[in-house]
Amino acid sequence: MNPLIQQTIGRCREAGLRRTKALEELLATLLESARPMTLAELAASPRLADQCDKATVFRLLQRLIGHGIVRRLGLHERAAYFTLLLPGRHNDYLICTGCGSIEAITAPCPVHELEDEIRAKTGYRNLYHELEFFGLCPHCE
Amino acid sequence: MNPLIQQTIGRCREAGLRRTKALEELLATLLESARPMTLAELAASPRLADQCDKATVFRLLQRLIGHGIVRRLGLHERAAYFTLLLPGRHNDYLICTGCGSIEAITAPCPVHELEDEIRAKTGYRNLYHELEFFGLCPHCE
DNA sequence: GTAATTGCAAATACTTTGCCACGTA
DNA sequence: TACGTGGCAAAGTATTTGCAATTAC
Numbered sequence: 001m002n003p004l005i006q007q008t009i010g011r012c013r014e015a016g017l018r019r020t021k022a023l024e025e026l027l028a029t030l031l032e033s034a035r036p037m038t039l040a041e042l043a044a045s046p047r048l049a050d051q052c053d054k055a056t057v058f059r060l061l062q063r064l065i066g067h068g069i070v071r072r073l074g075l076h077e078r079a080a081y082f083t084l085l086l087p088g089r090h091n092d093y094l095i096c097t098g099c100g101s102i103e104a105i106t107a108p109c110p111v112h113e114l115e116d117e118i119r120a121k122t123g124y125r126n127l128y129h130e131l132e133f134f135g136l137c138p139h140c141e
Numbered sequence: 142m143n144p145l146i147q148q149t150i151g152r153c154r155e156a157g158l159r160r161t162k163a164l165e166e167l168l169a170t171l172l173e174s175a176r177p178m179t180l181a182e183l184a185a186s187p188r189l190a191d192q193c194d195k196a197t198v199f200r201l202l203q204r205l206i207g208h209g210i211v212r213r214l215g216l217h218e219r220a221a222y223f224t225l226l227l228p229g230r231h232n233d234y235l236i237c238t239g240c241g242s243i244e245a246i247t248a249p250c251p252v253h254e255l256e257d258e259i260r261a262k263t264g265y266r267n268l269y270h271e272l273e274f275f276g277l278c279p280h281c282e
Numbered sequence: 283g284t285a286a287t288t289g290c291a292a293a294t295a296c297t298t299t300g301c302c303a304c305g306t307a
Numbered sequence: 308t309a310c311g312t313g314g315c316a317a318a319g320t321a322t323t324t325g326c327a328a329t330t331a332c
Contacts, residue, residue, distance in 0.1 A: 008225070018306055018311060027225070035234065035243040036222035039297080053314050058298070060312090061223050073222040073271060074215045078297075079321065081177035081214040082202050084168070086145070093176065094259060097267070102176040107258065110251045115274060117248065118235060124276030126238070130214060131272050133256060135265030159286060159331050180322080194289050199323070201287090219322075220296065 005031055008069065015067035022052040026060050036073050075132065076100065092131040098140030105133070146172055149210065156208040163193040167201050177214050216273065217241065233272040239281030246274070 008027050009019060017023060025047040030037065037045075039061070043054040064070035075081050075095060083091070091104045111129055119127045149168050150160060158164060166188040171178065178186075180202065184195040205211035216222050216236060224232070233246045252270055260268045 004227070008227070016311090020306075020312065022313075030223070030225040034245050036216065036224040038217070038220035038222055040220060042223070055298080055315080056313050062298095063312095065223075069226055070223050071226050073224060075177065076179070077221070079179035079181060080218070081179055082171070082183070082206075082211050083177040083214060084149070084171040085210055085212050086149070094263065094265065096265070104175050105259070107255060110255050111272065114248060114251050118246070118274055119276070122235065122276075123279040124235065124237070124274075125282055127274060127276035129272065129274045131252065131270065133259055133265075133268060133270045135260070135263075135268035138264040141266055157286095161287070161331075163288080181320095196290080196323080197288055203323095 002028070002031065011069055012064070012067070015063075015069070017063060017067070022048070022056050023060060025051055026057060026064075030070070075102070092133070094133045094135070096137035096140055097134050098136050101137060143169070143172065152210055153205070153208070156210070158204060158208070163189070163197050164201060166192055167198060167205075171211070216243070233274070235274045235276070237278035237281055238275050239277050242278060 005024070005028055008031065009024060012023060012027070013019060026042065029042060029045045029047045039054065039058055042048060042061075043052075043057045048057060061070055061072075065072055075093075090109055092107075092109055093102050094105050095102050109131060111131060115127055115129055118124065146165070146169050149172065150165060153164060153168070154160060167183065170183060170186045170188045180195065180199055183189060183202075184193075184198045189198060202211055202213075206213055216234075231250055233248075233250055234243050235246050236243050250272060252272060256268055256270055259265065
């Protein structure tokens, strides 16, 4: 078995989680996937379908997030966020993981060179990016 | 009235949208907010509450997104994405706006200096970031 | 006058929880 | 044995659509 899985299971054990079939398969699935996955994708993946319920995967993910082993991507837990695109304006954001406050970062964005590089190397068109910083604000601490 | 609103309404008119009260108030709300907002926040905001239905705001946002005047933040339209956090590993992603494919970017991430700067200036703790590039992949074009 | 837009209500989609059975330590 | 974990089903929350009435052009 992949040593990274062993190692990750070890981290889970240290966190107090029990070593179950569902846990092992979930970790293996996430590890084998080179990219973030949705709950539906995970529950439907070969290793987990017929193996365990979607609710189980959901609760496993919750526990793993709580122990810093998995991360949920994106701004907010549920709702979608919309922002106005103004010509010549670009905003990155700083989000508090405690209270959820969002503020725009005015500092120059250091990503444009990498963006040019990606455009050239991959052939993607209409490239743009999103950059968000997350952390606990002084007020929440 | 804020000239930026006038200008943005102009962009909407050029896109073929009708100048309605709801459109004006939505644009003003987004413009006055320094940060991205959810559908619920928008519909409940002073300018829009009692002014128009949530479905109206939703469809306005759709049209504005279609014309590149508004952007919806995040990876996918609906579901949440989860990823394994491996010690010492950091991944940014390249997402196709056409087919939705997601691939990890291995190039060194140029954001860490800015992250240090933010940590120092704002006092946020446990800082981390997410960086995603979006574009149309060669296959979808 | 005509076609885009809106409100209301219903339908979907995704997430989250309750409760009891089960399995790990 | 005891408590974390799992399955099933129901509830909760956010998004999306149908349709008739309204409004901008």
